[in-house]
Amino acid sequence: MPFDDASDVPDDALLVLYANGDGAAARELAARHLPRVLAYATRMLGGDRAEAEDVAQEAMLRLWRIAPEWRQGEAKVSTWLYRVVTNLCTDRLRGIRRRRAVALDDAPEVTDGAKSVEVGLVENDRMTALALALDTLPDRQRQAVILRHIEGLSNPEIAEVMDIGVEAVESLTARGKRALATALAGRRAELGYEEGS
Numbered sequence: 001m002p003f004d005d006a007s008d009v010p011d012d013a014l015l016v017l018y019a020n021g022d023g024a025a026a027r028e029l030a031a032r033h034l035p036r037v038l039a040y041a042t043r044m045l046g047g048d049r050a051e052a053e054d055v056a057q058e059a060m061l062r063l064w065r066i067a068p069e070w071r072q073g074e075a076k077v078s079t080w081l082y083r084v085v086t087n088l089c090t091d092r093l094r095g096i097r098r099r100r101a102v103a104l105d106d107a108p109e110v111t112d113g114a115k116s117v118e119v120g121l122v123e124n125d126r127m128t129a130l131a132l133a134l135d136t137l138p139d140r141q142r143q144a145v146i147l148r149h150i151e152g153l154s155n156p157e158i159a160e161v162m163d164i165g166v167e168a169v170e171s172l173t174a175r176g177k178r179a180l181a182t183a184l185a186g187r188r189a190e191l192g193y194e195e196g197s
Helices: 011-019 023-044 049-069 077-095 117-136 139-150 155-162 166-187
Strands: none
Touching: 011 023, 011 049, 011 077, 023 049, 023 077, 023 139, 049 077, 077 139, 077 155, 117 139, 117 166, 139 155, 139 166, 155 166
C-alpha cells in the first residue's frame, strides 16, 4: 500500500515498502540519498563527476538488490550507502590512480544569482584548492575527513562506514586536517582569506 507523506517515514521502512513493490518509496529514498551519495563520490574521486555518477548508480542498484533481505534496525540506510560508496571509490582509485587538476569547465557553477561573479570565482578557487589538497591525502585520511567535515557524519557513523574504531577515526581526521592545513597554509591570500579569518 503506497504512503501519502514520505517525510515522516524512516529510511529502513521505505526500503521495506520498496521491497514490497512500492515505487514511490524508491523515489523518496533516491531523492533523500542520491544527491549526497553523488557529492561524496565526486569528492572521493577527485572531482570526476562521470565516475562518481557510475559509483552512485551502482550503490543505489545494490541497495535495491538487498531491499528484500534488509533487516530493520541493524544498520542505517545512509551509513550502509556511504560504506558501499567508499568501497566502490576505493576500488576505482586503486584501479586508476589519477592526479589531475579540476579544469575550469568542471568547476561547480554558481547557482545563487545573488552572488557576484568575483565571489563565485573565489568560491570556485577555494573548492578547487580543497579538492586538490584532499587528493594528496592518503585514501583513509581523505575518506575520514570528507565523511566528517564535508558530509557531516559523526565519528561513530564514520567508524561504521570505514569498519574501524572511533579512536582510529579521530586519529585519521586529525592527521588529515593537519595535512590539509599544511598543504593550504601558503595560499591564504591567494584564496581570498584575510589574516585572522
